[in-house]
Amino acid sequence: MTIPLPILDSAAPQVALDHLDDLWFQVGGTVCNLECSHCFISCSPRNHTFGFLDLETVRRHLAASVGLGVKEYYFTGGEPFLNRDMTAILELTLRYGPATVLTNGTVFKEDWLRRLRAAEDASRYSLEFRVSMDGFTAAENDAIRGAGTFARILAGVRHLLDHGFLPILTVTQTCDDDAARLFAGFVNLMKTNGYRKPRIKILPTLRIGAEADRQRGYQDHERVTPEMMAGFDERLLLCSHARIVTDRGVFVCPILVEAGEARMGDTLADSLRPFRLRFRACYTCHQHGTLCANIPTTGDS
Amino acid sequence: MAERIAVFGGIYSNYLALQAALADVQLRGIGDVYCLGDVGAFGPQPNRVFPLLREHGVRCIQGNYDNSIGHELPDCQCGYTDPRDNYFARISYAYTLAGTSRDNRAWLRELPLERRLTVAGRRALMCHGSPRRMNEFLWDSTTSSHFLRHLAEVHEADIILATHTGIKWQRHFDGKHFVNVGVLGRPENDGTTNVWYAILSVDTDVSVEFVPVAYDHDRLAHEMAAERLPDEFIETIRTGWWTTCLEVLPSKERRRGHN
Numbered sequence A: 001m002t003i004p005l006p007i008l009d010s011a012a013p014q015v016a017l018d019h020l021d022d023l024w025f026q027v028g029g030t031v032c033n034l035e036c037s038h039c040f041i042s043c044s045p046r047n048h049t050f051g052f053l054d055l056e057t058v059r060r061h062l063a064a065s066v067g068l069g070v071k072e073y074y075f076t077g078g079e080p081f082l083n084r085d086m087t088a089i090l091e092l093t094l095r096y097g098p099a100t101v102l103t104n105g106t107v108f109k110e111d112w113l114r115r116l117r118a119a120e121d122a123s124r125y126s127l128e129f130r131v132s133m134d135g136f137t138a139a140e141n142d143a144i145r146g147a148g149t150f151a152r153i154l155a156g157v158r159h160l161l162d163h164g165f166l167p168i169l170t171v172t173q174t175c176d177d178d179a180a181r182l183f184a185g186f187v188n189l190m191k192t193n194g195y196r197k198p199r200i201k202i203l204p205t206l207r208i209g210a211e212a213d214r215q216r217g218y219q220d221h222e223r224v225t226p227e228m229m230a231g232f233d234e235r236l237l238l239c240s241h242a243r244i245v246t247d248r249g250v251f252v253c254p255i256l257v258e259a260g261e262a263r264m265g266d267t268l269a270d271s272l273r274p275f276r277l278r279f280r281a282c283y284t285c286h287q288h289g290t291l292c293a294n295i296p297t298t299g300d301s
Numbered sequence B: 001m002a003e004r005i006a007v008f009g010g011i012y013s014n015y016l017a018l019q020a021a022l023a024d025v026q027l028r029g030i031g032d033v034y035c036l037g038d039v040g041a042f043g044p045q046p047n048r049v050f051p052l053l054r055e056h057g058v059r060c061i062q063g064n065y066d067n068s069i070g071h072e073l074p075d076c077q078c079g080y081t082d083p084r085d086n087y088f089a090r091i092s093y094a095y096t097l098a099g100t101s102r103d104n105r106a107w108l109r110e111l112p113l114e115r116r117l118t119v120a121g122r123r124a125l126m127c128h129g130s131p132r133r134m135n136e137f138l139w140d141s142t143t144s145s146h147f148l149r150h151l152a153e154v155h156e157a158d159i160i161l162a163t164h165t166g167i168k169w170q171r172h173f174d175g176k177h178f179v180n181v182g183v184l185g186r187p188e189n190d191g192t193t194n195v196w197y198a199i200l201s202v203d204t205d206v207s208v209e210f211v212p213v214a215y216d217h218d219r220l221a222h223e224m225a226a227e228r229l230p231d232e233f234i235e236t237i238r239t240g241w242w243t244t245c246l247e248v249l250p251s252k253e254r255r256r257g258h259n
């Protein structure tokens, strides 16, 4: 069920694409085996608003990305590993550049991880897994991600470690909790599960999709105004250096795929024009920056 | 006869490694020596590296650390979000800022942001992180070759030289070269205590030699302890494994330090 994103009618600043550094693929569509209560695009087993991307579509865009000088590739959904082409897609991508896949960690198959281990070993590039987990206890995590998921995610993390991967645990700050407590809890949990130097990334929630119902939506003052761009480094915003390919065309970023206005065109070449920040979720990106990349995008120095 | 230059970066106040590297360069008869920035950080006694750089006529550009110390900014501009990394980055930065003399801060402030030169007919561009951003991390395993080609085209260079990440690497693409020269300040997360610099030789071909530099790391470790710098920093100097600034390290580079 798509809830159209409200568009602001007040003046909104425009952000030009500085360079297409990160090319995203919504390989999993909006289909997910889980139904997390904070999901910003309300993914579920029944949400077919966006479908899977097939290998050929990915291949075509990878080829187009070479001439554009893309630096890194990211894969998201829904759950990417529900796409039966996912292993082949990552194998292909690692011939072009570094690949990162955002997964819930609950559906890995032994054979896929073996193939991906071999693909990363054969490539000069890194394959990163970002595994979502929303609490360092079963009670906290399962309240958000669903009953029994804590144990399944941990098993997925151990499975990745067994194959020599070093996953980045991606944690959404779902309550007004301090990040330090979350961080310490996750470090401890990972260490007791055999992850000696765990990688942890804590993210703010996006108050759209299911999250708007779970907690609250955006308030009226939570918007990006032209004044807020004065002295602000635009490179902190994903729209200044990324685009995402979906089965319904190329969109500006992984967050705004449900907004018609965020559809930039059919091809990458069409999608390189500037984008106007008319969506309230842009406010979160402006406040926090570096939401979606593996490592913080560094600002002007 | 090939034209040769020696290039290093990331001294991080490791004046003992700098001395050893400069001696090695001299022994090889290379006259042109360049530093790609990050003079301070991490190590002891920040003022000790400056006279060495001046005496040997090392031509420097500004790194993010130099920019921060020079302008007395609140942090080192590495942009960590991991609280463990931030904790140690703050200690290191406060120590270095407090210990760098006024004259040396002014010197850092005036350093150029990049340097262009022609080496045997090739256009070389020296920068700290990347040609477009002083504090951009370009790692071997997270930088596609077509992105490097884009940088070389936009910035009109045949050879790009950078540092900042702490781990050396190089790539040859379309007749052009990218070289991360490594750092002199700390070993590169591989269990050995030596540090690295690079020699670029150009005649009809371009070749890059990475040179390991052994130095008295025990002495450095003792001096760091005397300055009450964190045990984690000293451990890195003694073991060759990184203990801090780990957030930005991608899988392949990280795996060498067995997670």
Ligand SMILES: [Fe+2]
Pocket (backbone or CB within 6 Å): B038, B063, B064, B065, B128, B135, B163, B164, B165
């Ligand atoms: Fe640096």
